[in-house]
Amino acid sequence: MGEAGDAFRLGQVLLSRDEIKRRVSxxxxxxxxxxxxxxxxxxxxxxxASIFMADLVRCVGDSVDVRMDYMAVSSxxxxxTSSGVVKIVKDMDTFAExxxxxxxxxxxxxxxxxxxxxxxxxxxxxxxxxTCVLLEKPDRKKIESEIDYRGFVIPDEFVxxxxxxxxxxxxxxxxxxxxxxx
Ligand code: 5GP
Numbered sequence: 789m790g791e792a793g794d795a796f797r798l799g800q801v802l803l804s805r806d807e808i809k810r811r812v813s814x815x816x817x818x819x820x821x822x823x824x825x826x827x828x829x830x831x832x833x834x835x836x837a838s839i840f841m842a843d844l845v846r847c848v849g850d851s852v853d854v855r856m857d858y859m860a861v862s863s864x865x866x867x868x869t870s871s872g873v874v875k876i877v878k879d880m881d882t883f884a885e886x887x888x889x890x891x892x893x894x895x896x897x898x899x900x901x902x903x904x905x906x907x908x909x910x911x912x913x914x915x916x917x918x919t920c921v922l923l924e925k926p927d928r929k930k931i932e933s934e935i936d937y938r939g940f941v942i943p944d945e946f947v948x949x950x951x952x953x954x955x956x957x958x959x960x961x962x963x964x965x966x967x968x969x970x
Contacts, residue, residue, distance in 0.1 A: 796954060799968035802947055803940060808922075808964065812840070815920065815937045816847030819890070827853040829889045831880050833905070834860040835959065836894030839951035840922045840939075844892065857882045859891075861901060874904040884912040890937075894951050895923040899933040906933060923947070923964075 819828070832841035838858075845854055860878035891905055902919055909917055920937035927944040948954050949961035958965070 795970040796967045797970055798948070798958070799966035801963045802942065802945070802966050803950075803964040805950075805962040808939075808950060809843070811939050812843045813847045815939065816844055818937060819844075819920070820848050820852055823852045823888060825851065826888055827855065829855045829857055829880075829882050829884065829887050830892060831857045831859055831882075831889060831909075832892045833894070833901075834858050834878065836951045836953070837892045837922070839959070840894060841892045844920070855882060859905070861905070863901065874901055876908070884909055884914045886913065886915050888916045889914045890918045890920050893919065893921045895925065895947070896921045896933065896935060897925050897928045898930040900931055902935075903931050903933040922950075 830841065830845055832838055841856070845856060848854055857880040858878065859876065859880050861874045862877050863874050889909055891902070891909065893902060893905075896902055902921070906917065906919065918936040919934065921935045922939035924935060924938055924941050925944050926941060946954070946967045947964050948958035948967055949964045951959055952964065953959045954967055958967075
């Protein structure tokens with residue numbers, strides 16, 4: 789995003805902590821209804837999905853046997869545009885074979901990261917595989933990659949907060965903000 793040397797600052801709040809909280813608990817309710825009485829491996833994609841995942845799993849009741857795991861991926865190319873080649877930096881520790889797996893992602897932009905992750909996990913023969921994405925930017929989609937649980941559809945603007953960063957900054961903010969050029 790932007791040219792080297794550009795400075796960015798927080799613009800306006802796009803999604804407030806209350807809106808996020810409501811939507812996260814609705815999604816958790818859907819997951820709970822779907823997986824009641826079963827084991828579920830929830831795999832968060834680091835670092836962006838860490839805060840979303842932590843809130844999400846705490847809203848899923850004990851009728852689901854939730855297990856938490858993480859993956860970290862890096863996309864070749866610059867930090868904010870996906871090149872389509874995704875490298876696993878940290879794999880999940882759990883064996884996915886014959887398990888119910890949900891990948892939790894912060895944002896789907898081009899769709900390439902999710903497409904690639906689906907391919908990898910499906911190759912491990914899970915019992916079921918679903919995707920849960922907090923934010924979707926449909927205008928930037930390059931490849932069809934299905935989202936089973938979606939938080940919000942947002943316009944093509946760079947956002948930070950609630951786990952999302954710009955150059956490592958602003959992940960800890962409780963609301964989701966637009967970033968603007970100074
Ligand atoms: P995709 O492979 O779908 O293009 O890339 C998704 C990844 O791009 C996200 O996990 C995130 O790291 C990054 N990304 C895309 N849009 C944004 C944005 O608006 N804000 C932030 N912080 N990261 C973004």
